Amino acid sequence: MNYAQFAAFILLLPLLSFVVLGIWGRRYLSKLAPWFGTASMAAVCALSLYAAFRYFFVDGSVGGVFQPIIAMQVPWLEFGYKNLSIDLGLLLDPISVMMLVVISVVSLMVHLFSMGYMKGEDRVPTYYAFLSLFSFSMLGLVLSVNLFQIYIFWELVGASSFLLIGFFFTKPSAVAASKKAFIVTRFADLFFLIGILIMGIQAGSFDFGVLLQQLTNPASEASVAMASAGFLGLSALTWALVLIFIGGAGKSAMLPLHIWLPDAMEGPTPVSALIHAATMVVAGVYLVARLFPVFQLDALAMQVVTWVGASSALFAAVIACTQTDIKRVLAYSTMSQIGYMMFSLGVGGQGETAALGYTASMFHLFTHAFFKSLLFLGAGAVIHFVHSNDMRDMGGLRRLMPLTHISFLIGCLAIAGVPPFAGFFSKEEILLAAWQSNKLVYYLALFTAALTAFYMFRLYFMIFWQADKQYHHHSEGTLSMKLPLLLLALLSISAGFVPFSQFVSADGRATATHMHWQFSIAPVVLVILGIGLAAWLYRQQNDKPAKLAASLGSFYKGAYRKFYFDELYLFVTHRILFKMIGKPAAWADKQLVDGAVNASGDATLAAAQAIKGWQSGKVQQYLLVFLLAVLLLAAVLLFFWLV
Amino acid sequence: MWTDILLLMRTEMMLILIIFLLLFWKLGGGGRVQIVQAVVNGGLVLALLLGFVLSDSGELFGHMFRTNDLLRLEKNMLVLAALLVSLLASQWVAAHRHAMEFYLLMISTLLGMCFMLSSANLLMFYLGLELASIPLAAMVNFDLQRKQSAEAAFKMIVSSAFASGILLFGISWLYGTTGTVDFDSLATALTGSPLQVLGVVAVLAGFGFKMSAVPFHLWTADVYEGAPVPVTAYLSVLSKSAILFVFVSVLYTVFGSMQQVWYIVICVLAIGSMLVGNLFAMRQQNMKRFLAFSSIAQVGFILVGVCGVNATSSAAVVFFLLVYLFSNLGAFAIVQHISQSTGKETIDDYRGLARANPALAWLLAIALFSLAGIPPTAGFFGKFFLLLAGAGKGTWFLIIVAALNMIVSLYYYLRVVKAMFMETQASRTGGLCGRYFHHGFVWRCLRVYFQPHASVEALLLILLFHAVWLSIKIILLKN
């Protein structure tokens, strides 16, 4: 058994933890559950790091090219058509190993943080069970060898996300948010599923290896089938990729399927850090990256990826500038950053910069995971302290929560892209990739970067500066809450120095790190301007923001109301789905279909009632009927039938 | 010759023996009713046993009377049914002033049916038919005090006489065109001329009257309702079965060459009987009237089987009637039991029976399920074979109509079941036969089997047996 097969334990441990905590946790492990969950996650983390070490430094690369290693692959369900089957397996390649590290590290941090954060809550064992389930699903997702396997874990992360968002199940808003998250992503998954079907049936396999190999070879049977079939003027390949991308966009909260993400903040904050910042939401990016060679074949699909990503980045950043709920701001910033990753993949489609966009995207994914979870955990600590999510209830916390303050600041600097924090490096690469292939996207991204700096520091100043408020709490939190903040802060500082392009690239070859200092001037200046503006507006409590908002008028209002997407969705679901389809369907079933059944019964009874006069009780009438029947029969037979 | 008569006519001889015994006894002043019942039942049992002992076939009286295995079986069924009717009537008869006459009349009609079955000649057939009908009218009138009984009897005798008139009219035309009343000669002599068509239609109408097929059924419900329950049972099972047995053989053999004439007639009668019978049965409140209309619908189903015109058809009809005999008598037994002990006869009165007396309710339910043709009761097999036989001719319209009518009929059988099981009585009629069945049901059934006054349980036992369909393989007989 080599280390790759040990990777199976990366999946099995959280699963085991889920089963044990889920079944026996409440009764026998109510005290031990956090330790149990954290310990198993620590083991997973160690295994992941070991696997990463082995893969990247020992045997992943063959002749300078990182080869995918299939540690395990077993057919799980065979469809009996072409080679279609759902296989379960473990695929180790640069991005999956990178994701393993990200997920397990962040998850471990969240486990640790939760020990303090969830103290005293009900159902802590269940909480840890769900966390384990999520970790299992997410790890399984990245290790998938098969398009369908990814779909399976895709759904599982959705479900565990549902369970975790709705963890405070007595809160109606949490229930609503959990439903919304599941249903919206499920809606996107529908497209994903159809995309999988198209891809699988046309290409004849669900296996990533086979798919990539077949489709990148234009002469192969699968490629021909993909190109020849089509619908509405687009080839099957385009359809499949676009549909699969929609699935990814749903999970990654891309425009216009993003509406669930801000609401999902109803979940416990550590959960948001894990799921809605670092891991699950980047699944869409991961999916596109996983199929990157195939996406590259289709310019249209790449355009879609690019523009959805770019517009989401900008859109979310604009909204984030107006929100006052600390977690919602972070949620929109997450959406914005994922937009970056997405369009980075999209612009990686053409020309020699292909590798750059891909690497940049993954790099940003990597760094973003750390600083965003840091921000979320920091926000969690703040919320834990303040007992409110609203920034307007906060202020002056820098003295009360010094460690949180510092780590939060590091996170903000990282996400804003201030050198030398992690976000700077990855964002620079993304901007570079955009610059090289699509100028318009580049300018959008640049503007967004400035906005990012602005709203992040707006958040920062509103929480930690401004005037003091009265708080009941006077402890910053337990060690278990502080430790993750510290560790993540360190990672947020250091992650940018990882020579990422040495390890992850579109073709598996190590490439040199692109660093153009002169190119970085524009973004950095803009970022500093953004920070400056935020400081000017929000460092002290004043009426400048209100004035500014008033001067922006309806645009501000629109952004504040999230550009009315929620209203639009409400309209679609309530007015159209419920009122226009559901209600008529239920009505038709009761009145028409069931009505027809009842009517046939009633008609029979009515007929029975109508003919009761035939049995008049008068014997002479009986005899008359008798006689007439005989005569009629005879007449019919004699004159019509026989003649 | 005499040995032949004794052998071939042994069922009839036995019946005649009972009749004479009763007659002389009556002349001698009569005896205790329990003894009379014992004698009659014993005689019927003996007749039944005699009927089973030997298998033989032959003819008597210059080809007027014939017998074979099938006929013997059919007669045995009739005798058995008569025995069961006698058992279920015993409590009622015992309270009646003219107990002896009831048995006299009943055995006479039974004798008439046996002759009718064995007839190989229209004259013989006619004699048997009348012997089987006229005393029945008297039996219908047996509740001398009840107005309805008299009305029913009057309706019956008038209708029956009219039907005989039509039948005879038809027979006269057949005789006129062929010069024979012998079945075998008729079969070869019939050519399908218009006069013969007229005659055949009239004869079919006569049959239709006796089996109460729509539109010749109008007397049925009134008579069934007016008559005492045991007589209704007798009418609905024995007269109907007997005439149907004859009908099938006459139709297939004597009128075989005129199939194109009667086929359409039978189809019309079948569809009419099913539809009208069902539609009327849906509405009924009185159990007897309800069963009357249900029996009309059953005739419709039987006629569907008859329409198949093949070996399976006649076998299916016989099989179905065997099943019908048990099911219908079972239902009547319970109706009689309840009517006897409480005087109640409407469906509403049956509400909550399952609570008061679960065993009775279950058994009536089984009987009704059998009538409706629900597995695992034998009724399912009966209906299945009938419809399967009927489909043999490829008249799918008929089969589809029949299949749909099955649903309607199920509806009203379930109405009774619903009343018994699912509805609760507003005011409970205290302890409706509540004493029975509390302890040792099976043992009690066995014990009372030979005690006529508790006939219900005996019948029910048989019903249970018959629900175990495996025991009956009559269908094999013809093949």
Add this chain to the structure above:
Amino acid sequence: MVPVSHMLFFSTALFFIGVYGLLTRRNMIALLMSIELMLNSVNINFVVFNKYLWPGQLDGVFFSIFIIAIAAAEAAVAIAIVINLYRSHLSVDVDDAAELKY
């Protein structure tokens, strides 16, 4: 000799006269009489057919003799029933005996 068609016309007419009476008279006894007419017309049929068409055998004649006998029995039972009915209904009007219906 009277042709057979005349005879048949006569018997058929008689039959339908009987039927007419049966369907229209109100008195029960009259109904029974009408039935006798019908049966008699059948008897005529049998006798005529036997005499004119199939003189070799006596099937028809025997048939009619039996019909007569049975008609007598039928009438006896019927009259008994009518008498009994009269006791309870105090009427022999056929429309008064129409309680059982629907």
Add this chain to the structure above:
Amino acid sequence: MNLNLFLLIPGLTAVAVLLLRQQSQVRMLALAGSVVQLVLAIWVTAQFLALPQATTPGAMAFVSEYSWYPSLGIVHTTGVDGVSLSMILLTAVVVLAGVLVSWKVTDRFQSFFFLLMLLSMGAYGFFIAQNLFVMFFFLELAVIPKFLLIGLWGSGKREYSATKLVLMLMGASALVFVGLAGLYYGQSDASAGFNMQALAASPLPLASQLFFFPFAFIGFGVFTALFPFHTWVPDGHSSAPTAASMFLAGISMKLGGYGALRVATFLMPEAAAYYSPWIVLLAAIAILYGSFATMMQTDLKYINAYSSVSHTGFVLFGIGMLTKTSLQGAVLQMVSHGLMTALFFAVIGMLYERTHTRQVEKMGGLLKAVPFISTVFVIAGLTSLGLPGFSGFVSEMMVFVGSWERSGIFYRVATVAAAASIVVTAVYILRAVGSVIMGPVQHEAYLQFEDATWTEKLAAVVLIAAILFIGLAPFVMNGWIEPGVQSVFQQVSAAGGR
């Protein structure tokens, strides 16, 4: 190995139940009987897997023949392949769970368990039958017990529901009868009688097939809630007592699907191909329309009943698509839906017993009060919406993949439409979950409820175990089903060649 044990055991249990007096004895006996059934089913499956028939398409194992009415071609022929075995296992599991959740039936408990056993006997008989008559017999055998169960122990407008159910189902079997008679008389091989294998070997001429197929298919379809003949489902299911609902949705509806596959499609393949678009159309309507109608329901049982319409739509959808994968998917969906819906009804019953309401809006926050039951509820819900790891996912994916294999715009659009139901399903399931077990606790009294009893727990565990077995290791059951479906598929493709 004689398959008639599957008739004997429920039969004997049924009779024995009637002889006992004590409720505790009766239910223990029923439990013992159903455990024996399950053990037997598992044992037979194990035996079967060792036989060559387990991998040979079209081969039946454990065939036995008893002459019944031989002159009519009626022979009590029994035999199983993987498809029928799966159904038998399903039946056994649901029966066991049904007995367990009926632990507290006190009213006329003898009759109750008697009828339950009779129902299971009908289902087993249907699934092991290799003779159309025998199949038909057991099909109808399983109808009347439902009527009584609903009418006697049901709730709400039980009489209406029971009557509607029984009339529609018997009407359906009347249609089936016409189909059977058509097969019986139309065959070219006169000696085939009702023997299914012989009938399959000599199919009807095309014209007869086209005439009789709709009868057989619609007849069986009604049992499987074929649109627009599904209206017995919501009323029937919701009025029935818990165990009867489980049986109805879990087993009875499968009789239809199995029959549509085994009788209609297998014996009349050309007609099946001919009518395929219509079947697909109706099934797609049922799937979508059923799920939209579910969305508007507020009674838990109605929710599950309408969702059953939608889910069994997948069965007919898979059959209508006529690819091997889709047929396999249909069979898997039958098993999966059977287990899932039984679980759902069981848990609804448990909730109803405690809250005395089934209205969604009157419950709330039950997770706090009855965590075990609520967890089961969530699991049932997640199975229903096709979450991987549970059986629903496997079967639905099988159907989708199989359906997508069928090329042509119409079929593709229909598949997309059917797939769209997974979103609607999520909507109504989460709505139910959200307002029943989540949300604020509606009444203080709810907090006093006792969580599941041991029988309820056992019932849920048995069903969940079966669901997980299929959901986690679908290859096992798929392996049995494959040869059985292969024979149907061969028949269809051979018909295509003719």
